[in-house]
Amino acid sequence: MSTAVMSLNSNRASRFYDATIGKKAVMAVTGPLLFGFVVVHMAGNLQVFAGPQKLDAYAAWLYAHPALVWPMRAGLLGLLSLHVLFGLQVWLANRRARPQRYARYAPRAAGVASRTMIYGGVAIFAFVLYHLLHLTWGTAHQRFVPGAVYCNVVLGFRVWWVTAIYSVALVFIGLHLFHGLWSFLQTLGLNSPRWDRRLRQLAALAATAVVIGDLSMPIAALAGLLPTIGICP
Secondary structure, eight states: OHHHHHHHHHHHHHHHHHSHHHHHHHHHHHHHHHHHHHHHHHHHHGGGGGOHHHHHHHHHHHHTOHHHHHHHHHHHHHHHHHHHHHHHHHHHHHHHHOOSOOSSOOOSSOOHHHHTHHHHHHHHHHHHHHHIIIIISOTTOTTOOTTOHHHHHHHHHTSHHHHHHHHHHHHHHHHHHHHHHHHHHHHTTOOOTTTHHHHHHHHHHHHHHHHHHHHHHHHHHHTTOSOOTTTOO
């Protein structure tokens, strides 16, 4: 009896995985969780404006609690992997369902965010890897000093092309967040003629706030608004 139940559950899970709606459901769940991390990550990094002691103390607290940090990192890696994998599979399934392009493609409801979702996702994934190499591991940072988080952030963004990379990536992140949040609200069934415009504005406002918050740090560093004299080696 238990074997039959396990087989039935396995078949259901397999059908759910194979179905496009199943993949979209997983993306609808992982998307908001990743958005939550982006907001928390931004809030922590904004402490750079409070000075080196504040940001370095925040980073030291994280390093002092590996039992908290590493499970979170593993969970985030899993969420990101599922989100990217299923996103690519849904995109490929849509391509196979329509092997020939429209003779004349004139999208109405779809905007720039939705049409660039897959390309933006790939760009964001590549940016995450660069971000880790740059400010976490220091491999792509010429003046990286382990533990000197404030100096690593400010001096890293003093390089104009690094700030340019982050700026372009944040544009993709903003578009991705906007479309993702909007799609999530639709998945919840909150879209209606009455609330459609307001919910769309809410998604745009949340995405814009993240972009402005994250972009303020590299721009401030590049403009020399964050001091390093007498602080950084």
